[in-house]
Amino acid sequence: MFKKLFGALTGDNKQENQNYEQTQTSNESHEDNYEDNYENEYQEVEYDPETLHGTHYDVEDFDAEVAERAEAWIADERASGENLDEKDIQNIYFNYRRTVYTEWNNCDSDQMIRFEHANSLKYSGVQTSGFVKVDENNPFLEPVHGVDLRTYTAMCLKISAGVDYLEVCKAMGFESVVWEELNTIWPQRMGEDTSFTVTTLFGQYYAENVTVPQLENLKAEISEEGAANLERIRTDRYFYEELAGARQAAYEYGIDGAQWILENFGINLADFQSVAMQWMTEQNQNWNSADITEFHDYQQAKQKEYAAKFAAEQGGNIADDVNF
Template sequence: MSRNESGQETTYNPETLHGTHYTIEAFNDEVDRLVQEWIDDEEEANGETPSASEIDNVKFNYRRDVYVDWTGADSDQMLQWEMVNSLEFTGYATSGFVKEENDNPLLEPIHGLSLRDYAAMVIKMSSGVDENEINKAMGIEPAIWQEVNTLWVTRMQEDPSFTIAVLYGQYFMEGATHPKLAHLQPAVNEAGAENLQKMRTDQYFFEELSGARIAAYNYGLDGAQWILDNYGVTLGDFQAVAMEYMTARNMDFNSEEIMKFATYQQEKQAEYEEKFAAEQGGNVADDVDF
């Protein structure tokens, strides 16, 4: 529970996470007033106007200050509010909070394939489903797929707000349920299916495998292939689960939980690095005395 500047319990707009006891216009006006006061003081003291980057940094901090003062929000609530409004505040999109806009030209289908279609095709391919079967299910020729694959990547690179890339990640999580592709399933053994389900329901297990994958790469192994060989989970499925956890984290931000799982992953990474080092005959530095 948080209380606003009047001592009353704060209620929040579910879309913007701004307090319902003020308008966004009033909020922005207060931030702008404080920023202008700072600019005036700097001009009087130094005889010149601060740079645009300096003004942006000051505005960033005043925006936080006003939000906390007006709502009584704690740091986690404030950070989530920033993520919800990241496009407005920073010009960058944040996973979990982006909705498709019909008037965005970068989201126009390519050869009839939407970004959601493209994401579903990619996850199916990265999960081991045959590319020709995917193209057949979507009603396209291989040459069309090659062009679609190139152009969607180009659009992501051309989008300075990362909206297309973030939406792609959000749709990537849904790829397995695409109506035209849901029937195409990779050849996964029973153990792999069980491990995939466990990854989705047991975050400790997911963080352990994440740490193991990083450790594998650090020791010259293909981490994705190591996960597939030992746990039967494909790269596409692994990335989809990772996106699920990241999006859930953003939408229910809890710094203590984030730190807990980050620390656990680092501990597991260290354990697997010891394992890989032993399998490779020890670290190079193990035989060096200082």
Template sequence: MFKKILKGLNVNLDDIAKNVAKAQKNKSEGAHHDMLDAYIQGDMQKAFDSGAASVGYTTMNTATEDPNDPQLQPVHGITVYDYAAGAAKIGEGCTEEQVCRALGVERPLWDEAQTTWNNRMRDDKTMNVVNVYSKHFGMAKDHEKLGALQPDNAPVTNIPQGDAAANLQRLETDKHYFFEIQAAIQAAYDHGIDGAQWLIDNLGLTVSQVNGAGTKWMNDFNTMAEMMDYQDQKKNEYSQRFAQESGTGGIVDDINF
């Protein structure tokens, strides 16, 4: 999910620029006028939110959780927060049975809820449901019933638990580190390396944990725009490193994690 957003960032910026040009022709046009003002002020988040609104989409900043919205009603008592947090925990190595026990639901009900929530996200043309889901995915550790759940099938790693916890904390607090690791994952896959396994081997973390930790960075379009060049730089560095390790590149300095 997050990789797709990052890959599409340049396109989004181009679209904003094109819409700004259109808005300059007609400043009385509400959404485009707001987008133009935000763009001029350097507020890329507001420009992005306004641009999305102009074509009928929400973003993670503008998504709403109306308790009367039929698309956000619980399924067999499983809320969108329950489902998002459960999905995050499964991504960490928890089993569906663990999640079901913690939520107090039977497995068939979870399976039906999973299908319903996935269909709602797929069919919602405004992107509101998927944006609410994404927000809660990043809040899994705060979930009352699932937050402290420890995975039965945690990936095997030689990284000490304390170091892995420190890496996770750093991803949540250091945007440069988060975008560096995103760059490393991309570079790994480009070189035929399993990026998910690379995370486990080098950070002691799963993709789900990294994505959850980075939700706030990915929720801030200003940060994403700011960090694009940095991520490209880091991707090049990791690409050289992986090429050297595979015997296809030149000598580069070691990269410290």
């Protein structure tokens, strides 16, 4: 069924596309009228900064158009005997949403993906890093022992950076047993929250390297070289990708990658993960397929370089000693 659907949407299958067009006559007429109305706007589209919808149409009209096309297809499929489940229907809406957005905004796939990220909660029910929308009445975000998610994240950052958790508890003014409960309940909520709001917001706070007044005087030790390297991975994406590749290679050779980064570059786990979240958030907000591919390939190349280095230090790969 979906091969037929995708063929109809993309025009890859001419015969099936013709069949599809015959069942969508009224939709096409509506589309033609809409395209006439907005023909000029397609040349230079302006986007709403929050929703990334084109400003030349109403969101309600967009949603109605998607629903009209999707429901027509669903009705046709059911009439032909197809048994559609909820996942099938979601996929149909997903693909028509992509089609309508691309048509109405005359945009490329990168802009379409940025739009999907910005509206992921509305259309898919899950949050995307960089586009988190917070409902103040969300029960998963209720403070635990008076500690909200932002404060919990700040505590995690200090502890991950090497500050003793007892010192963190002392600064916060509560016993260690409270921390143990916090560190049980918040992760539990992350697992229970199907919208991923808690997890994504935690990651966003982590990327921001948040702190609270009670913890500002607690500083993890960092060398001058470590501080310089930390600043560099925050501003130099290639250097970050190099160290990410090196860390992964270290793990593959039985080396604690986080400890290796700390010993060789002076960057602790908390700071490294914070920067990782920073780059992921920026990538989601400014999605560019060419850049993503370039950074991925660069990290893979660096991972191979460091893998060769670790292999040499360990006397070579086992396979190197095997003659075939």
